[in-house]
Amino acid sequence: MTELGVGSLPLGDPAFNYQEHELNERLKRLYPAVNEEETPLPRSWSPKDKYSYIGLSQNNLRVHYKGHGKNHKDAASVRATHPIPAACGIYYFEVKIVSKGRDGYMGIGLSAQGVNMNRLPGWDKHSYGYHGDDGHSFCSSGTGQPYGPTFTTGDVIGCCVNLINNTCFYTKNGISLGVAFTDLPPNLYPTVGLQTPGEIVDANFGQQPFVFDIEDYMSEWRAKIHGMIARFPIGERLGEWQAVLQNMVSSYLVHHGYCATATAFARATETMIQEDQTSIKNRQRIQKLVLAGRVGEAIEATQQLYPGLLERNPNLLFMLKCRQFVEMVNGTDSEVRCLTIRSPKSQDSYPGSPCLSPHHGASNTHLHTGGSDSPTCSNGVTPPNKSKSHSSSGSIKYPSASSSASSSSSSSPSSINYSESNSSDSTKSQPHSANSTQETSDSEMEIEAEHYTNGVVEGSSARIMNGTYKHEEILQPDDNSIGNGVTDEVCSHSRQLCGGNQAATERMIQFGRELQALNEQLCQEYGKNTTHKKMLQDAFSLLAYSDPWNCPVGQQLDPTQRESLCSALNSAILASADASARSGHGVCSAHGPSPVWFLLLRQSRQLFALAQVQVIVK
């Protein structure tokens, strides 16, 4: 929060301190769900994100025009320091027209980052504005629509963004003018634009009481959402909630292979699991292989356990093979990994990545122990016995979400190491007790549970299907791409193609040829497939760069790319093994209580802002 303070200000100014205090209080009251450490609220105009014709003063709240103002080419805009956080639910700011200047060509509105500042808000894509000279609204277009009255010196114009239905309305002197824009994109910045000399406007981001009663508007939406939840039709399922919820939980656990937890859950709730335990464990094992990047083994295991499955799903097989090729480049697939086992660098790279979730870490390190059957290469950093001591403490004190989130350094969090050793138990059935497996799965689940109670569920439904939640992603959705940031550079230094091993590279080239042949064969059988072609092209492109991790197609190497494939394979197995196994899972997809779930999943943040739905989630 401190970073938001405007640097140029004398800190001792009591008037400013008072205003700052009032601002903090008001923002806290208006947007209780916003965590400003993650998503700071706009508090002033940005001295960096403005056109040169714009001058700022009075703590960067006053905007004046200092260009020539000859024509529209002299228009100039300024954006606020931060975009509007989604967790606001409903966001509001006001602008007072101090002077309309020569012609009063003023625009008030919103724009996305990067939109040209040599323009008035509303003229360009991802830019929206309400203009004072004609009262028109401009929705990413040079021509306006009749919207409201004109505005001039002395008027106070407010702009409200409703992030629940993605609309925007303006107010003039405290009176709502009605909806101006719909289908707004996320992450818009408050923006003003001026065009003629003498134009001066003052912003109020909460420094002063608003003229419009925004809290009243917010209370209406709060009541609406509460009402929607209260009136949600339950119909015939009245009283069956427990069964529905139990079924959902159980099928989720089964689907993702949390065998021990599912069994425990079934025991506690006195329900039945449709799929037998071995089958669940098999699927879990295959999933873990894929997630670890050991796709070759995963294919092998699938062919062995579910004969004919991949033959019936040639597309899936092709996707798997493609991935296998990528993993060879990565140096993670067992076919190349066994050749590069002595290279500690390649092993360092994984735990070192800040983007690895504990879950990934688990499967990843499991690969080292299980794949090579060699205790020395179980972990490049931490000796195995030490990791076990970690694990015992980890299983007792389940790590909280935040602590595991922060532990992204190479010293793996206890939960990772713990599950790692257990995963190897479950897959390779080494002499470790079965109940330890159970404990592991439970501890993993516990982490998952933390995510839920956090209430910050990542929006994409694919993720929810995967069940692989990454702490980093959840807390900082913007930083989840592996392809940027300092940490990545560090990693890239230690990475080499196929782990830098010559034999491995040759094996990879050989595999590439086989893959090419498979593609041709599929083309003959099923006709051309552009998706396949693109996939193959992208995979082969990796070889064209000296540093594949840092190239335009380098994203493929990101371990998170394994998730969708893993999910596809899991679903295919479930579908073929027992169609009914999926039916339970269908509770939430087929005839689930859609509106509430839909809202929960898609708009959780906005809803939390207003309804505190966490209570219901619990």
Add this chain to the structure above:
Amino acid sequence: IRSPRETPPMVGEVTATSRHYVDRLFDPDPQKVLQGVIDMKNAVIGNNKQKANLIVLGAVPRLLYLLQQSSSSMELRTECAVVLGSLAMGTENNIKSLVDCHIIPALLQGLLSPDLVFIEACLRCLRTVFISPVTPVQLLYTDPTVIPHLMSLLSNSLRTQEYITQIFSHCLSLFRLIDLCIFTPCDHMTFDTQYSVTLHTSSSVLQVRMQALKCFSVLAYENTQVSMTLVNVLVDGELLTQVFVKMMQRDQPIEMQLTAAKCLTYMCRASAIRTDDSCIVLKTLPCLVRMCSKEHLLEERVEGAETLAYLMEPDVELQRIASTTDHLVAMLADYFKYPSSVSAITDIKRLDHDLKHAHELRQAAFKLYASLGSNDEEIRKKITETENMMDRIVSGLSESSIKVRLAAVRCLHSLSRSVQQLRTSFHDHAVWKPLMKLLQNAPDEVLVMASSTLCNLLLEFSPSKEPILESGVMELLCSLTQSDSPALRVNGIWALMNMAFQADQKVKVEIVRCLGTEQLFRLLSDPDTNVLMKTLGLLRNLLSQRAHIDQVMSSHGKQIMQAVTLILEAEHSIEVKEQTLCILVNIADGNTAKDLIMTNDDMLQKIKYYMGHSNVKLQLAATFCVSNLIWNEEDGSQERQDKLREMGFVDILHKLTQSSEPNLSDRAKTALQQYLA
């Protein structure tokens, strides 16, 4: 229930017949008892002596007994209540006797009946008893559930509302009502030190609060005294208006928001709250606009629109604000889309519901449009540009529902105040046609609005003027001037005045012929000043071009001069006298007509008098008249100049050239120049 003075007072053997009536109440045959009570009812109406006799003979306890017996038929019980109500209408002694017989608890008990007619009879009697100064107010509080129950009955019918409001305004101080309205949330609330009410469920809490709030709105409506009292009430250090504002918060139940907005609206219209008060501008008005939105029930939308129309009717600033709030003008267009085509196919119930409210919605929208567009040209433009607006008005004018027709013509009238609309949309849609149709056999209230609109359509620059003239509107307008309603007379003569403005000689002659000189001069002595003003205006317009002036004056000169004299001599406002002098100005502009003034010394003296009047407008008009009389280049100007010089006009003109009023001194100078030439 009949009014108390219908039958003549009875004479003769009063006591004997009275006894007979009482005896019949004890008949074993219930049918005979009923007939007896009915006969008694007819006998006591307006007859105080008979009432007193019956009371003395002990009819009251028996009537109360019958009223309370559940074995009695509803009809009998109702008739008993009616008779008791009749008895209460008598003297104060009667009321005392009734109260002594414990009539109040019995009647209050009766209010619990499901039968509305019976309830109304009981309430009527209770009303009469309670508004009497001899009845102790405390009797209303013997049972703590009474007040909430009365409030729940408030909206059952117009009668119950009337009676209960009367009871409340006599017995229940506003402060008690405020107690109910605001402090009801407490489980245990106190009316009085002795009486308390316990409410059991939260829904009944809301209900009581709502009833109390409704009660406020009924009391404040067009009642400055109540409104003024309410405005100054402090509740726990907070103004009552602020409490109402809180009730309008968006998370409150819609009904409460709407009713609180109504209360503030009525208080504002009763001049207790200024129209620029923030609780009106920033709270009440936006709240009512919100009520018009699609997400609310049809009933709420109707009520919201009607209340909003009422709120801003007299204030152009509120109209401007409303016109820009939440796209209100466009939002109202939706009011015309019921029953929607979707509802017709999919859902019979919905269709029925829509049909029931379709008229109400349309008339509410027309009313609101009328209110919005009554002053501001830009808003009118916005309204006429709304989708199919003119077509909707045109079809609204011929709808079967009188309410819709009235509202549509109000809307049309409001829009007809715009010169631009008269020239464009009104002409394009030939609105005069349905308007003319509407004028035939319409009830007075519609006629007032329609004729008022017609006045505007007959303005000189209106392209509709010609076709209206051709449609033979003259007779209708002339007949309006003979109406009993001053509003209709004004509109009739106003329309004729507009029609005569710069009209052809033919039209002018036709107006005079059709109206008849007799009626014309009758209107000049109309008690309504507006009618008189417009009649003078009509005369001025008739006497415009020189040829027309001479023609009219040659046929009606004598009567006109007579009427002018009468008006100038009578007590009239400056405006009326000014109009009259303007007629003389026009007459003085004629060729032959001049002589009617020149030969009338009395009139010349009057003109002289007004030249020296204290009011500049009258001085100016009189000077104009002289200037016309002595104008050079006209036959006989020399003689007229000489005559007026002799009468001392020149001296006055000289004096007027010194006037501080530039118009007047200029006019006097111009007149004097005629002498110099």
